[in-house]
Amino acid sequence: MNQTQSILELNIALVQMAIDNQPMNNAQKFLYQATLAVEQGADVVIGSEMMLSHYVCGDRYEEEGFVDEMWSTAVYIASQWRSEAVLIFGGIALDAESKGGEDGRRRKYNAAFVIQNGSFVFNKAGLPFAIKSLMPNYRYFDDSRHFFDLRKLADEQGLVLKDLQQPFPVTIRGKVHYLGVMICEDMWDADYAQKPAKNLADNGADILINLSASPWGWQKNRKRDQVVQTICEATGLAFVYVNNVGSQNNGKNFLVFDGASSCYDQKGNLVAIAKRYEEVTMVVQFASKRTSLKREANSDVAELFTGIKVATLGFLCTLPTSVKGKVVIGVSGGIDSALSLALFVHLMGPENVIAINMPYGSFNSAKTKDDAKEMCRRLGVEYRIIPIDEMVNTRARLTGVLVGSSAHKTVQAIERKSVEAALAAKVGAFLICNANMTEIAFGYGTLNADLRGTFAPWMNCLKQDVYRLGHYMNEVVYSREVILQSIMDRQPMDELTEAGTSARGDPFDYGSVSDNGYHDQMVRALVAFRWSAESFLQAYQSGSLESDLQLPTGKLASLFPTTRDFVEDLERCMDLFHAAIFKRVQSVPGPVVDKRSFGFDFRESILKRVETVRYKKLKEELLKI
Incomplete structure (x- = not known):
């Protein structure tokens, strides 16, 4: 031997x-x-x-x-x-x-x-x-x-x-x-x-x-x-x-x-x-x-859920005694807040979760409010309704903000987070940021409102991941429908205008549980694989973009009938991505569950987008076709 x-x-x-x-x-x-x-x-x-x-x-x-x-x-x-x-x-x-x-x-x-x-x-x-x-x-x-x-x-x-x-x-x-x-x-x-x-x-x-x-x-x-x-x-x-x-x-x-x-x-x-x-x-x-x-x-979604669960439990262990007992979650009837509700009930118990719905006038539909209430009933969570009409109207009047303006949307978002913060201070609770990775990437959120909180569980999850996790919650974690199917099926909306249930102003293609969405995969390519705008043009020109992003065949044609439509959307998204850096460098902490995450895993300087010589040449070639 x-x-x-x-x-x-x-x-x-x-x-x-x-x-x-x-x-x-x-x-x-x-x-x-x-x-x-x-x-x-x-x-x-x-x-x-x-x-x-x-x-x-x-x-x-x-x-x-x-x-x-x-x-x-x-x-x-x-x-x-x-x-x-x-x-x-x-x-x-x-x-x-x-x-x-x-x-x-x-x-x-x-x-x-x-x-x-x-x-x-x-x-x-x-x-x-x-x-x-x-x-x-x-x-x-x-x-x-x-x-x-x-x-x-x-x-x-x-x-x-x-x-x-x-x-x-x-x-x-x-x-x-x-x-x-x-x-x-x-x-x-x-x-x-x-x-x-x-x-x-x-x-x-x-x-x-x-x-x-x-x-x-x-x-x-x-x-x-x-x-x-x-x-x-x-x-x-x-x-x-x-x-x-x-x-x-x-x-x-x-x-x-x-x-x-x-x-x-x-x-x-x-x-x-x-x-x-x-x-x-x-x-x-x-x-x-x-x-x-x-x-x-294990399935990808099972691995994803376990990673988020372990990270969130680690977060809970870091909290001071004064806020360890309870969590306050703003619930809107949308999938992101619904998923947060289901997660923290699973981790902390329903008795330690307080859900708040904060409607403004007629902007919030009866259906979204009813769905939020029903989900809380199914989970056994304390559900509160706190209208924000008086707070929003007072702030708008004092600052000269007009109803229907972009500033009026911002005021609504700020007052909702102020209500959450006041209640959390009263009961000794912490706050959740419900934003997902796609929204954070494109800056779709108000810095001092829905992008604030103590922890952001979906910070590293694309919107499609949120839907997949919703199904996993129902099918595996709870073995029953706690997140209503109507919430799963609801088109993303902000309910910040009189239209109430209309789609929001900056639409993105999130795909579905089974098929990848273009803008979701765009975010992953930008962050995890460090693509540039030039990378997208090159892949589009070569015809490999759908396969590179693992998109369903025909997805790009359905979204962008012409090359100009594609280029305009790309530049819109790249501008949004770079304009949102100042929000991301002030971001709420959250889990790392992908190849790259915002935070110290992805270090950004607040700089405008660089259009390379190669990018300009590719754009010129494509638009001539």
Whole structure:
């Protein structure tokens, strides 16, 4: 039996935890789970990246007291662990020589600690912890803002990364094993010149262990399996991946962690998978795992709902005690507010949800008011009707705003949010922003009104997603029709004019539950895939736009009879998108459940649209046809 095979005879425990805000709480939980795992025969117990506090926590890493607490908590775990069994967990490490970082502050490392018999284990290069090598700086990741990476340390010492990226020798049951410990991004090396997994394998590692704080994303586990399989095939080593669960935030975006901690054999086959979204300690013996496993397959809408639920629960945990008890939701008889109502009843119970309908004169139809009332009855929610006529008329009179004007619409929206805010202050509740991603993208909402609130659950959901989630609520979450079919079928409207039930002034094609809508997919292309106006013209000219956006055949022809109609609509939407940036940079926080979200996941400067030379040429060519 060679050394790599002998390590597979060991029992390895994966501790998948929800991370608390307090470092010592996480330490105590991890020690408790490690003790239970050892009682079950575990030889090595592994936690996740930055396990002692939230990995996503903005500039908290600049707080000296917090950094000291993280470091002293890691030292505390080492002092408490007197077993031959090995502990591995993530946290902040400080430089022994008190060297400075590139931000002028104390040098900090995103590190993984290896503990045995009350002491830190040193790797073969003499380092007392593993240091993250590859620093992600995209989307909401900003590691190099705070941490000094192993590449820089090697360069500083006149070495190459491979010299310092060494395994950790541990003696278990009389045998020495070499643990190749790396941190999160170190496995995602396809776009980097450095290859941490190969370095560890070349330097004698018997197994690869990756500690991650890896947010959930569409098909991410499938992609991760492919990445790990490539690593295992190239190195011939088994692979252990440990992630956390729950939600963390950067102030704008609530990120979801699904866990999915896993073990892979030397060929990259899945041999053990932890339950997703659950705290679990899983003890695995590789030698007993002969069957390759497959991950559970869930529908897109089920994944979407779970992501929003976990993110929203994470949001609820952040609220101060004074507003944790209740939520106030403005309900209009439309699908967005109906979905918010159904979600928070599911999460908080009907007794903690207050719904308000705020009609103005004859602008709100009897049908929408009746639907809102009936839905509240079905859910057992307190329903209040508070007319806003007097407030709107007074403000309009004092400011000279005329009925029917755009300003009059704004006044109605502001007074509705003022009513919600007053009631929330009275009962100790928080407010919901019901806006969806498509509306936020095009600025269809009043900044100091319907685009305000404490949390925006649909911030990263296209309008079509809202409809799909509505059906999911009825069919799966409640197993009955709580969102009325008439609400599902209702054409989007604002009810801010005398017409009442008429369509709003800036129509968009949202599609349906089964077919994608053009403007929904336009938003996704702009935000998630970073298309420009030029991209749309190129795809339209080549005839690939419908397939690129996964639209039904004939959709564009039905919406835009002529090329000029298409170009005019494109420019209208691009102007709306860029004009709404000033609203989005002041946006309400919400979940990340797609490839990109507004907030710190999508950083925008308040700038006008750039018409490139190529765009102008394409436009000229198309309009000549």
